[in-house]
Amino acid sequence: MAAAESGSFSAAGRLLGKAQSGVSTAVANLEIDLGAQLFDRSRKYLTLTDEGEALLRDALGVIRGAQRLKDRALSFCAEEDTHIRIVLDEALHPEFIEQYLRPFEEMFPFTELDIQTGIFNDVEGYVAAGKADLGLLISSGIPKRLEAYKLLSYIPFQAAASRHHPLTQKEGVSVGDLEDERQIVVTSRGEDKDTEVTHFSQKRWLIDSYAACASLVERGLGWAFFPAPLLKSALAKRDILPISLELEIREHASPLYLIRNRNRKLGRAGQWLLRNLGEYQI
Known part of the structure; x- marks a missing residue:
């Protein structure tokens, strides 16, 4: 590598603190071992052959891999988790x-x-x-x-529906209004189907994914409670709006x-x- 970078065995020797003859012999022996000529020596400065270019790229990959291995081993010594x-x-x-x-x-x-x-x-x-x-x-x-x-902390939940859903067109939505429309209820994925939200409507669909729930809500198939962080981030660009609820049912938060x-x-x-x-x- 030093010879390829410097363009001569003499310069490579100075970089490595070795004699020019030692570098030249080492490269010649390497070429014999690999069965390929690595350098074109016919010009004033050394240039890599096509084979030399390809093998240099491989050698650089090996060196980077060895450094990563060393760094990872040192991280283990420092009691870092694997x-x-x-x-x-x-x-x-x-x-x-x-x-x-x-x-x-x-x-x-x-x-x-x-x-x-x-x-x-x-x-x-x-x-x-x-x-x-x-x-x-x-x-x-x-x-x-x-x-x-x-x-x-506590995570606030907020009722939401499609922009064109009847519940988003109204101010001060009541419990009765929620009961009249289909509620999409997000549950856990286990057998217990745990949920943190109140079931207001008798017309319910259960689903175990907020993303899938959002797709149904966005298409106007029902309304749902979403955690506020999700409404502010992942759902912010979707066609879903908060429902304006009456004061007595507005607050809902889970630890x-x-x-x-x-x-x-x-x-x-x-x-x-x-x-x-x-x-x-x-």
């Missing part, structure tokens, strides 16, 4: 990416992050079963299957918990996530 599994309520996914992933990547480039999503008690189930190390859980009450949790599996020992990267997620606010 792998962290985190599960997020689907409603928080966009905000989590925005607030935490970029600084995490810069500080812990060799830690593999496995990000899973769930809804309501799915999140607690993943952590309790050892399928995730940390979780951000939206729940109607205190986590039942874990001892390690911290209340962070947000940081939960963890205590059986999993966290290294520097995991402790960084635990510390920073512990300050999460909506």
Whole structure:
């Protein structure tokens, strides 16, 4: 590589602190071993042959790979986690990416992050079963299957419908108005079908995805409660508007918990996530 960069064996020798003859002999022996001529020696300055160009690219790749291997091994010595599994309520996914992933990547480039999503008690189930190390859980009450949790904030939910839905055309929508229209209810993906919202309408469809729910709502097939962070971010560009509710049914919020599996020992990267997620606010 030094010979290719400098254009002569003499200059390469000076860069490497070796005699010109030693560099020349080393290159000749390498060419014999590879069965290919690496340099065109017919001119004043050395130039790589086509074979030499191709093998130089391969050599640079090997060197970069070796450096990555060394850096990763050093990160292990510094007690950095090799792998962290985190599960997020689907409603928080966009905000989590925005607030935490970029600084995490810069500080812990060799830690593999496995990000899973769930809804309501799915999140607690993943952590309790050892399928995730940390979780951000939206729940109607205190986590039942874990001892390690911290209340962070409260997530407001807001009723919304398509721009052309009858409920968005009216001011001061009442309980009776909600009962007359189909409600799309987002539930967890487990068998229990957990949900955090009140069932106002007898005409209900259940669905286990906010994205799928938004598609139905946008097409005017019903109205639904959405977490406020989702309405502000992921759904902001969709044709969905908040419903103007009467005062007595306007407030609805669910607690947000940081939960963890205590059986999993966290290294520097995991402790960084635990510390920073512990300050999460909506």
